[in-house]
Amino acid sequence: MNAPVQTIGIRQHWLLRIRFQLLGGIFVAILVPAMIRSTMDYNVLLESNLQTTMAAAGVAHVLGFFAYRRMGNFPGFAAASYILPTFAMTYGAALLTIFLLRYEYSRFQAIGSFLLSISWYFGVSLWTRQLEPYRLAVVPGGGVEKILTISGVTWSRLTSANDSLDGLSGVVADLRADLPGEWERYIADSALSGVPVYHIRHISESLTGRVEIEHLAENTLGSLNPNHAYIKLKQLIDWIAALLLLILLAPILLVVALAIRLDSSGPALFRQERIGFHGKIFWVYKFRTMSMDDSLDVDDRDKAMTKVKDFRITRVGKVLRKSRIDELPQALNILRGEMSWIGPRPEALALSRWYESELPFYRYRHIVRPGITGWAQVNQGHVADISDVLEKLHYDFYYIKNFSPWLDLVIVLRTIQTMLTGFGAR
Structure with a gap:
């Protein structure tokens, strides 16, 4: 008879326990600033502005903690690198709410709480790195x-x-x-x-961070159906964000368009037929980054590919591609319901038809709206070869299977990093 398996190795180190991290964070980030203020004047603890700030900071801290932990579950995600932007978003949202509701608040408590929050979790992250690796x-x-x-x-x-x-x-x-x-x-x-x-x-x-599908018999498609409720909610968020971006950045977009016209002949905007949501063909809009004659020829598969150090890219185009500013006009596609901010990257019509003929299940990536950025882009960058596209397809399937606001938030943060480093640009 087989010997029973011992119950081992599943006790978490106390540093990894949610109770320790969260309660410790609340004490350090919420109570310590208030205790420091009270040393100067004990009655300050009774003031409504301090109490309001402590309550708002507490909510922001808890939301930031769970968002940070949830995002850290995704592969390739260096959680410590995103402590600052995650808590910046939750604390920013909390302070904006206080401001809009016209409540008085304590600047010392708000700033101190934010700084101590990120310091606490950076410290916890450094401590836990000394623990044994996952076995x-x-x-x-x-x-x-x-x-x-x-x-x-x-x-x-x-x-x-x-x-x-x-x-x-x-x-x-x-x-x-x-x-x-x-x-x-x-x-x-x-x-x-x-x-x-x-x-x-x-x-x-x-x-x-990849989902591999090689045979229909493996039947992973059933588990890859995205959350349809979130699709609707995401479309609303996308639409509002696109409208605000076009309004706020209109002067900058006009300057970029003028720079393109002065740098090379041709229109400032470039449009191209691509495959989108549910396999429908649509026109995508971008700032033109290539010479006009070659950019407009989209029927040739080779010309639809952007090669390393492509000679067709203009001087202004190099800057726009590296910073991803050339993608901003696609906010128009988002307003038209054809695209999302985040999703599988739509391919040129010629390339998409080629990939569909070579790769199994390629069309399945169209079950969600294509995006300006996506899980494959932040992990892999720009690709064109069939072997690389197959790997990209596995990333797309992972995104669809794990379709959620948490993964979208991870992609947003990593996209900011990509824009700063120029990763994957051509």
Whole structure:
């Protein structure tokens, strides 16, 4: 009879516990500034402006904490790098609410709370980096060998169904493989004793940020249907943001258009037929970054590709492409309901038809609105070759499967980083 699996390795270090991080953060960020103020005048604790600020900061802190933790679950996401922008958004929203409601507030408490919040979680992040890396045990059999090449995890091969799981964080197995009875009992006992058991496909998606679909028989499409309620809500948010952007940035957009006209002959705007939501063809608008003759020829597949150091790119075009400013006119496509701020990148008609003929399930990416930026863009950058497009497709499927405001927020923050570094631009 198979020996029972010990209950091991699932106790979290106290630094990783939500209770410690959140309560510690509230004490440091909310109570400490108030205690400092009270040393000067104890009666300040009774003032309504301080109490209002403490309440608003408390809400902002809790929202920032859970948003930060939720985003950190996505692969390739360096959570510590986004502590500052995440808490800046939640505290900014809280202070804006106070301002609009015309409540009085304490600047010392607000600023102190914000600075201490980010300092606390930066400190926690530095402490937790000293802990042991995430360790997973691998049950032999099926297709587990390919998962051992994924970095970011310490893998431990199991050689016997009596192996201890002491010090490990979970078990990974190919649950679709025909495993021997001893390993099936081992997996069942692991789950019953509280040790997490992961299917190789799920852990691979979590670590790489990609969903691979090679055969219809694998039937991942059923689980890839996006949240339709969020599609509607997202469209409303997209529309409002696009309208505000066009109004606020109108003078800047006019200056950019003038610079394009002065730099090279031709119109400031470039339009091209692309495949969009539900496979419908639409005209996408961008600032023109290439010489006019080549840019307007979209029937040739080769001319539809932007190559490394493409000679057709103008001087102004190089700047616009690196900063992604050339994408801003697509706010018009968002107002028309053809695009979203975030989603799979729409391809030129010639390229899309080529990809559809070469890659399985390529058309499935059209189940959500195409976006100006997306999960593939922030992870991979610009691609055109078939092999790279297949990898891009896996990123698109991951986005559709995990379609949520949390993942969109991750993409927004990483897009800002991309704009500052010029990653993936051509």
